[in-house]
Amino acid sequence: MTRCPCEEEVLRRIRPTPEERAYIRTIGERLIEAVERSGMAKAMMVGSVARDTFVRGDRDLDIFMLFDPSLPREDLQEKGLSLARRIAEEFGATWREKYAEHPYINATINSLDIDLVPCYAVPSATEIKSAVDRTPFHTRYIRAHIGDYVDDVLLMKQFAKAGGVYGSDHMTEGFSGYLCEILTIYYGGFHPLLEAAACWKPGEVVDIEDHGTKSFEEPLVVIDPVDPERNVAAALSVSRMFEFVELARGYLEEPSEAFFCRPSSPPLSREVFARLLAARGTYLFAITFATPEYTPDTVVPQLRKSAESIRELLERSGFPANRLDVCMQKDRCMLLFELMANEVPVMRRHIGPPAWSRGNAAKFVAKYVDDEVLAGPYIEDGRYVVELPRTFTRAVDLLRSKALLDVALGKHVRRSMENGWTVSVGAGCWDREFAGFLSGFLERSSPLVRIRRITGK
Amino acid sequence: MTRCPCEEEVLRRIRPTPEERAYIRTIGERLIEAVERSGMAKAMMVGSVARDTFVRGDRDLDIFMLFDPSLPREDLQEKGLSLARRIAEEFGATWREKYAEHPYINATINSLDIDLVPCYAVPSATEIKSAVDRTPFHTRYIRAHIGDYVDDVLLMKQFAKAGGVYGSDHMTEGFSGYLCEILTIYYGGFHPLLEAAACWKPGEVVDIEDHGTKSFEEPLVVIDPVDPERNVAAALSVSRMFEFVELARGYLEEPSEAFFCRPSSPPLSREVFARLLAARGTYLFAITFATPEYTPDTVVPQLRKSAESIRELLERSGFPANRLDVCMQKDRCMLLFELMANEVPVMRRHIGPPAWSRGNAAKFVAKYVDDEVLAGPYIEDGRYVVELPRTFTRAVDLLRSKALLDVALGKHVRRSMENGWTVSVGAGCWDREFAGFLSGFLERSSPLVRIRRITGK
Numbered sequence: 001m002t003r004c005p006c007e008e009e010v011l012r013r014i015r016p017t018p019e020e021r022a023y024i025r026t027i028g029e030r031l032i033e034a035v036e037r038s039g040m041a042k043a044m045m046v047g048s049v050a051r052d053t054f055v056r057g058d059r060d061l062d063i064f065m066l067f068d069p070s071l072p073r074e075d076l077q078e079k080g081l082s083l084a085r086r087i088a089e090e091f092g093a094t095w096r097e098k099y100a101e102h103p104y105i106n107a108t109i110n111s112l113d114i115d116l117v118p119c120y121a122v123p124s125a126t127e128i129k130s131a132v133d134r135t136p137f138h139t140r141y142i143r144a145h146i147g148d149y150v151d152d153v154l155l156m157k158q159f160a161k162a163g164g165v166y167g168s169d170h171m172t173e174g175f176s177g178y179l180c181e182i183l184t185i186y187y188g189g190f191h192p193l194l195e196a197a198a199c200w201k202p203g204e205v206v207d208i209e210d211h212g213t214k215s216f217e218e219p220l221v222v223i224d225p226v227d228p229e230r231n232v233a234a235a236l237s238v239s240r241m242f243e244f245v246e247l248a249r250g251y252l253e254e255p256s257e258a259f260f261c262r263p264s265s266p267p268l269s270r271e272v273f274a275r276l277l278a279a280r281g282t283y284l285f286a287i288t289f290a291t292p293e294y295t296p297d298t299v300v301p302q303l304r305k306s307a308e309s310i311r312e313l314l315e316r317s318g319f320p321a322n323r324l325d326v327c328m329q330k331d332r333c334m335l336l337f338e339l340m341a342n343e344v345p346v347m348r349r350h351i352g353p354p355a356w357s358r359g360n361a362a363k364f365v366a367k368y369v370d371d372e373v374l375a376g377p378y379i380e381d382g383r384y385v386v387e388l389p390r391t392f393t394r395a396v397d398l399l400r401s402k403a404l405l406d407v408a409l410g411k412h413v414r415r416s417m418e419n420g421w422t423v424s425v426g427a428g429c430w431d432r433e434f435a436g437f438l439s440g441f442l443e444r445s446s447p448l449v450r451i452r453r454i455t456g457k
Numbered sequence: 458m459t460r461c462p463c464e465e466e467v468l469r470r471i472r473p474t475p476e477e478r479a480y481i482r483t484i485g486e487r488l489i490e491a492v493e494r495s496g497m498a499k500a501m502m503v504g505s506v507a508r509d510t511f512v513r514g515d516r517d518l519d520i521f522m523l524f525d526p527s528l529p530r531e532d533l534q535e536k537g538l539s540l541a542r543r544i545a546e547e548f549g550a551t552w553r554e555k556y557a558e559h560p561y562i563n564a565t566i567n568s569l570d571i572d573l574v575p576c577y578a579v580p581s582a583t584e585i586k587s588a589v590d591r592t593p594f595h596t597r598y599i600r601a602h603i604g605d606y607v608d609d610v611l612l613m614k615q616f617a618k619a620g621g622v623y624g625s626d627h628m629t630e631g632f633s634g635y636l637c638e639i640l641t642i643y644y645g646g647f648h649p650l651l652e653a654a655a656c657w658k659p660g661e662v663v664d665i666e667d668h669g670t671k672s673f674e675e676p677l678v679v680i681d682p683v684d685p686e687r688n689v690a691a692a693l694s695v696s697r698m699f700e701f702v703e704l705a706r707g708y709l710e711e712p713s714e715a716f717f718c719r720p721s722s723p724p725l726s727r728e729v730f731a732r733l734l735a736a737r738g739t740y741l742f743a744i745t746f747a748t749p750e751y752t753p754d755t756v757v758p759q760l761r762k763s764a765e766s767i768r769e770l771l772e773r774s775g776f777p778a779n780r781l782d783v784c785m786q787k788d789r790c791m792l793l794f795e796l797m798a799n800e801v802p803v804m805r806r807h808i809g810p811p812a813w814s815r816g817n818a819a820k821f822v823a824k825y826v827d828d829e830v831l832a833g834p835y836i837e838d839g840r841y842v843v844e845l846p847r848t849f850t851r852a853v854d855l856l857r858s859k860a861l862l863d864v865a866l867g868k869h870v871r872r873s874m875e876n877g878w879t880v881s882v883g884a885g886c887w888d889r890e891f892a893g894f895l896s897g898f899l900e901r902s903s904p905l906v907r908i909r910r911i912t913g914k
Contacts, residue, residue, distance in 0.1 A: 201813045202839060219839070238839040242812035246822070246836070249815065280831050281802035281850065318797070322806060322844075340775070340802055345738035349779060355699035356658040358706065365703070369909045374737050378903045379703070382659060382676070382695040387779075393738065446835045452826045 007190075010260045011151055014055045014158050024049055024061060027112060031063045034087045040079060041065040042121060046139040048177055051146060053153045055161075061114045064136055066121035069129065077103055080118020087116065099295070101130050125226035137226040142181050152190040155260075156180045159190070162262045163247045163447040165240045170300040171328070173237035175244065182208060182222055182232055194248040202238060243447050250448040258451050267435035268442065274427035276442050282322060283342040285399055286429040287335040289421040291328055292412035299328050302410020307335045309407035310399075318344035319395045323444075327437040333413070334434050336441055342395050342425075347374050352384030399423045464647070467717045468608055471512045471615050481506055481518060484569060488520045491544045497536060499523040499578060503596040505634055508603060510610040512618075518571045521593055523578035526586065534560055537575020544573060556752070558587050582683035594683040599638050609647040612717075613637045616647070619719045620704045620904040622697045627757040628785070630694035632701065639665060639679055639689055651705040659695060700904050707905040715912050724892035725899065731884035733899050739779060740799040742856055743886035744792040746878040748785055749869035756785050759867020764792040766864040767856075775801035776852045780901075784894040790870070791891050793898055799852050799882075804831050809841030856880045 003011075016024075028045045035043035047062035048054035065083060067076050081097065084105035088095035093107035093114070104117040120129050125137040146153065160166035160175045168176035175183075186208045187193040202219040211228035215221075219238040224230040233241075251259045268276065277284055287310070292299050303326035311321050314337065322338045353360035361384060368377050368386045376386035392398040400423050409417065424431070430438060445453070460468075473481075485502045492500035504519035505511035522540060524533050538554065541562035545552040550564035550571070561574040577586050582594040603610065617623035617632050625633035632640075643665045644650040659676040668685035672678075676695040681687040690698075708716045725733065734741055744767070749756050760783035768778050771794065779795045810817035818841060825834050825843045833843035849855040857880050866874065881888070887895060902910070 198815070239836050242836050242839050245812060246818065249819070280804040280844070282804050283802070322804065341798060345740070345797055347737040347739050347779065355702060358655070361703065362706070365903075365906060365909070369906055375899065375901045376903070377906055378901050379696045379699050382699055384903075387737070442832065444832045444835045446822075446833070446841075449822060449826055449834055452822070 004255045006257045016056045035065050041067045046135045050139045051142045059113045065118045069120045084116035145185050153184045155190040156184050158260045162260050165244045168235040170297050174240040179232050197248040246448040258455050268439040270430045273430045283339040284429050285337045286424040288332050289416045291333050292416050302413045306409040306413045313407050329433050346389045348390040350386050354383050461712045463714045473513045492522050503592045507596045508599045516570050522575045526577045541573035610641045612647040613641050615717045619717050622701045625692040627754050631697040636689050654705040703905040715908050725896040727887045730887045740796040741886050742794045743881040745789050746873045748790050749873050759870045763866040763870045770864050786890050803846045805847040807843050811840050
């Protein structure tokens with residue numbers, strides 16, 4: 001396989017050192033031994049360490065503890081956690097309980113970030129009792145099929161990371177590590193994958209084991225080789241998918257190391273932020289409130305849903321948005337709206353029934369004939385219209401009003417907002433905790449455009 | 458036939474007096490005699506005088522001069538006009554040439570407004586050579602079928618006039634006199650017509666002679682008994698149709714003379730106009746220019762088309778309109794726009810190709826990557842978007858710019874605007890020549906709502 005010189009250079013930088021690899025594996029094997037010595041469960045390493053596809057400096061190690069499927073769920077949780085805790089303490093780790101679909105233990109041992117996860121040792125991935133039970137099958141599948149593609153997977157992962165499309169969490173909506181692995185194996189390496197991706201269209205299907213059963217709605221469909229019912233790319237948004245596509249096209253046209261370097265531009269200062277915003281002439285509004293005490297994968301989708309509902313309320317109220325975005329930080333969350341107007345006329349048009357709907361038409365006329373209307377009711381293209389005064393003529397008043405609690409907010413978001421929220425306006429939205437997020441919002445561009453502007457090509 | 462007392466009252470007011478009727482008929486007959494004495498053409502009275510369906514005080518008399526169909530068109534025009542002129546002079550009239558599809562003579566004799574119209578004496582209405590040839594057939598048809606419905610037609614006409622829905626000209630887009638007559642005859646009187654109309658839906662078909670051939674697109678289809686290819690209600694807009702429908706419903710519910718009285722509210726003063734406009738908080742803009750020297754039926758549709766094109770330009774430029782209207786006066790025309798914004802942010806979003814359209818996507822990125830953009834290009838829901846500065850951030854600047862001449866204006870409107878136009882803003886739109894029009898715009902309501910508000914019911 002021939003590689004561009006820049007790829008060899010990148011590999012030299014990202015391939016784990018033999019010492020690093022040996023060290024992390026040793027720790028892993030000692031943990032497995034400790035689990036199995038208990039006689040309660042089998043254990044295995046999963047994740048990129050187990051598959052040899054981790055990038056230098058990654059400090060993540062996942063140890064799965066496989067219990068007998070006959071064990072009741074509560075027992076699995078109880079026994080699993082107590083075993084994990086015991087082992088963490090045996091290794092002198094600092095640890096804490098975490099929660100995904102089930103609780104697990106996250107421990108720090110010699111600066112490694114280790115997850116000890118109880119799961120069921122089911123006979124096949126189609127018989128899983130919870131999502132974590134599938135992970136060991138993924139590890140086995142990749143181990144069995146990765147062959148000579150270890151370096152290719154490393155390149156693909158680094159390429160996706162640098163392009164900002166790596167990670168299947170709800171904030172990123174990008175490519176998971178497993179997805180990178182499957183795609184690299186399926187297309188036969190990093191370059192063939194890029195060449196295929198350059199021609200992707202929405203609805204692309206990759207079915208590595210030719211399962212060919214279920215059909216999916218997502219823009220990219222990658223049938224899980226170990227579970228035909230599952231789309232490995234389910235979390236991938238159409239935006240991240242095509243950001244990867246444009247990166248692939250750009251890289252094939254002109255390969256360069258820039259595609260493997262995560263850009264690190266410092267966030268905008270308050271002054272530059274204010275200047276950029278003034279140049280746009282738009283109206284920025286930020287809603288901030290205390291971060292609900294749940295994981296980002298629970299909170300972020302709720303932030304998105306809440307922001308969408310508020311955008312609809314704004315639109316209905318005469319304030320169309322150019323863009324919105326959301327950000328979850330440790331202490332506070334932000335919903336950010338860029339509006340095309342901050343004030344609207346008092347008059348709003350209210351559309352009534354068609355004039356041929358006799359009963360509704362009569363009710364509509366009767367309702368407004370004696371009302372304090374600004375004009376109407378009148379008939380326009382066969383429908384009744386009446387022009388009424390509106391409640392909020394300033395966006396900021398609407399955003400500060402209780403009306404916000406009447407729209408479909410996420411459950412935890414609503415609870416937090418019931419304790420209050422802050423509305424910031426214009427340059428006043430700048431906030432140290434959100435500086436990176438706010439900068440990205442104002443300077444938004446696709447990853448390829450960013451690289452082209454940096455490299456000047 | 459039983460009538461409401463108010464209808465008897467109205468009839469006493471609007472029925473022509475026997476003297477009036479005799480007088481106008483005498484003049485008509487003398488004109489016919491004069492035409493026929495020339496030996497060049499037959500002649501007949503058409504219109505409401507001939508049908509006895511004119512309302513007291515109407516001073517319109519139409520005399521048609523029917524020439525042999527073998528006469529070439531130019532000869533008809535020349536001979537017709539010279540005969541009409543000679544007769545007008547013989548009667549000591551002041552007269553002028555007018556032009557519809559063909560030229561004709563409009564004469565004033567003893568304060569009567571008389572049209573002398575040359576046409577062809579074709580054997581049937583389906584063989585007409587021009588629209589005016591059809592009129593004698595209408596007169597004959599109504600005369601033959603009107604029977605006892607003369608009073609009903611008078612009521613219907615007065616009802617439509619008072620409701621502002623009478624007249625098939627392009628400004629009104631309402632019910633012509635002939636349409637009123639056909640509908641009254643078809644449904645069997647004024648009351649049965651109202652009862653039917655109360656249940657009309659768009660696409661209603663009235664086919665008095667059961668021709669049942671062609672299908673039409675208009676909201677009300679009334680097949681011409683003398684020409685199955687023609688919809689008598691072709692000029693009726695869906696708004697005027699349903700304004701009549703709501704009047705019919707309102708009258709049947711509570712008959713009153715108010716439905717037969719044209720409301721005569723004086724136009725708003727400049728001060729009240731300014732106050733009402735301020736209460737709406739909207740942004741009013743009036744474009745005025747010299748009236749093209751053509752008839753309203755030529756100019757008004759062009760005004761409408763021009764205003765629609767300008768509305769689209771405004772919308773595209775970030776200035777959505779609540780409403781627009783047009784007005785043609787003797788010296789000047791006005792296009793009136795009520796906008797929801799008078800200023801918009803510099804930033805405008807420009808939507809590009811979908812990211813999967815490889816060639817277009819590459820061109821789009823290449824075009825904007827080095828440009829002075831405000832943000833982007835970025836990928837949103839799979840499409841490229843770029844945020845650019847816009848040319849006009851104030852509506853008034855756009856409306857005063859030459860950009861207006863680049864949209865689809867009517868031909869004569871464009872010619873007039875090429876010599877310049879004026880843009881007035883807000884309360885400054887008030888203008889004595891257009892005071893009635895401007896008042897109607899701000900106080901717009903349907904005819905039934907107006908009556909309900911006047912009568913307090």
